[in-house]
Amino acid sequence: MGKPSEQRKQEIIDATLDLAASLGVKKVTTQAIADHVGIAQPTVFRHFKTRDAIFVAAISSIGEGLFRNLAAFFSGTGPADERLHQLVRAQLRFISQKRGLPRLLFSDRLHLESPLLKQAVQKIMNGYTQQVSRMIREGQAAGLMRQSLDADESAWLVAAMIQGLVMRWSIFDFDFDLAAEAEPLWGFIAAALLVEKGG
Amino acid sequence: MGKPSEQRKQEIIDATLDLAASLGVKKVTTQAIADHVGIAQPTVFRHFKTRDAIFVAAISSIGEGLFRNLAAFFSGTGPADERLHQLVRAQLRFISQKRGLPRLLFSDRLHLESPLLKQAVQKIMNGYTQQVSRMIREGQAAGLMRQSLDADESAWLVAAMIQGLVMRWSIFDFDFDLAAEAEPLWGFIAAALLVEKGG
DNA sequence: TATAATTGCAAGCAATTACTCACTTTTATA
DNA sequence: TATAAAAGTGAGTAATTGCTTGCAATTATA
Numbered sequence: 001m002g003k004p005s006e007q008r009k010q011e012i013i014d015a016t017l018d019l020a021a022s023l024g025v026k027k028v029t030t031q032a033i034a035d036h037v038g039i040a041q042p043t044v045f046r047h048f049k050t051r052d053a054i055f056v057a058a059i060s061s062i063g064e065g066l067f068r069n070l071a072a073f074f075s076g077t078g079p080a081d082e083r084l085h086q087l088v089r090a091q092l093r094f095i096s097q098k099r100g101l102p103r104l105l106f107s108d109r110l111h112l113e114s115p116l117l118k119q120a121v122q123k124i125m126n127g128y129t130q131q132v133s134r135m136i137r138e139g140q141a142a143g144l145m146r147q148s149l150d151a152d153e154s155a156w157l158v159a160a161m162i163q164g165l166v167m168r169w170s171i172f173d174f175d176f177d178l179a180a181e182a183e184p185l186w187g188f189i190a191a192a193l194l195v196e197k198g199g
Numbered sequence: 200m201g202k203p204s205e206q207r208k209q210e211i212i213d214a215t216l217d218l219a220a221s222l223g224v225k226k227v228t229t230q231a232i233a234d235h236v237g238i239a240q241p242t243v244f245r246h247f248k249t250r251d252a253i254f255v256a257a258i259s260s261i262g263e264g265l266f267r268n269l270a271a272f273f274s275g276t277g278p279a280d281e282r283l284h285q286l287v288r289a290q291l292r293f294i295s296q297k298r299g300l301p302r303l304l305f306s307d308r309l310h311l312e313s314p315l316l317k318q319a320v321q322k323i324m325n326g327y328t329q330q331v332s333r334m335i336r337e338g339q340a341a342g343l344m345r346q347s348l349d350a351d352e353s354a355w356l357v358a359a360m361i362q363g364l365v366m367r368w369s370i371f372d373f374d375f376d377l378a379a380e381a382e383p384l385w386g387f388i389a390a391a392l393l394v395e396k397g398g
Numbered sequence: 399t400a401t402a403a404t405t406g407c408a409a410g411c412a413a414t415t416a417c418t419c420a421c422t423t424t425t426a427t428a
Numbered sequence: 429t430a431t432a433a434a435a436g437t438g439a440g441t442a443a444t445t446g447c448t449t450g451c452a453a454t455t456a457t458a
Contacts, residue, residue: 050416159367164366165356241447249447
């Protein structure tokens with residue numbers, strides 16, 4: 001034994017997300033993590049100072065993965081509406097493979113207990129909506145999207161829809177195909193944002 | 200002492216929601232509830248068999264309050280779009296006074312631990328979207344709303360937007376006026392749902 | 399007023415769990 | 429190969445916390 005720390009850290013993060021997905025955050029004890037990784041429980045604390053630090057690292061890990069996954073659409077060159085459509089699709093596909101995310105996102109650990117964790121999430125959400133807002137302004141500048149809607153507000157609402165969708169997915173125990181919701185979701189967003197194509 | 204049980208039950212529910220709003224669900228211990236009500240901790244168990252039963256009762260209490268509050272808009276007589284607008288406004292106003300709600304809704308207690316609590320929430324969500332879906336179909340029948348959008352899907356997405364909004368409100372520590380978000384939210388929903396008024 | 403049910407409490411149990419400590423083994427490096 | 433740092437462990441601790449129990453006070457009712 002005695003793996004390099006970075007590797008073990010990632011194993012611990014992966015175990016945390018796996019366990020959160022299947023058992024819920026509360027049952028992700030340091031013992032459960034250790035068992036899942038195959039190390040002793042005190043060893044977990046060799047790699048993370050506290051249990052909360054593990055959750056923060058897990059959220060950050062997903063956040064980075066998300067941005068890596070969506071970067072192409074944020075800064076692509078095609079028309080803004082098509083890129084937004086693809087963004088929504090890619091995002092739901094990504095999240096549908098990360099069931100641990102809603103479990104962490106909707107945990108009460110997040111919602112008052114751990115300021116650090118909350119800050120990490122706030123940062124991700126702010127970064128995300130800024131990018132979407134920029135895309136909407138591009139769409140407006142290109143005459144593709146309604147001038148009447150405020151870009152920032154609309155970006156927040158698009159984000160809110162996705163969050164609400166993910167929340168329903170989690171509350172209903174992942175019992176529908178999240179990625180498949182991309183099309184009706186885009187139908188709604190397009191109806192709201194895009195200017196009517198005159199016949 | 201020795202109040203009638205129904206009164207004490209309500210006091211316990213109110214205390215639970217108060218504490219959840221200010222401290223987060225995890226810190227709502229039976230001891231904290233007892234202190235807040237002004238009774239001894241074991242006395243709590245005279246009125247609720249388990250701690251979870253308290254949360255279920257609290258969620259149900261809010262659910263009933265919500266439907267009581269929105270019933271008029273669900274079954275009103277005016278045009279569907281105006282009623283939906285008012286519904287959104289009333290709903291956000293109602294929720295903005297119930298900060299304990301998102302704390303419970305986004306607690307990990309809900310998200311795998313307590314099937315009863317989850318069922319209670321699923322029931323409320325289903326009932327809500329059914330009503331909204333019906334309103335949208337009325338709007339479509341009256342020629343006010345786009346035929347191209349599926350009423351059920353749209354109802355879920357409207358609900359998702361509100362949930363996402365409430366979630367942001369909670370993550371950002373209630374630091375913006377939730378009720379004031381009703382107008383931009385309606386602007387977006389209206390753009391999506393309503394048929395363009397031909398000039 | 400006698401009786402039974404309800405509401406109340408102090409004390410404590412049993413289980414959980416994040417985290418520490420003393421110590422050994424492995425890995426890296428000079 | 430000698431040495432130090434890193435990674436690992438078994439055993440244990442301290443704190444929390446949902447819930448039980450035995451008993452007293454209150455309330456309702458006959």
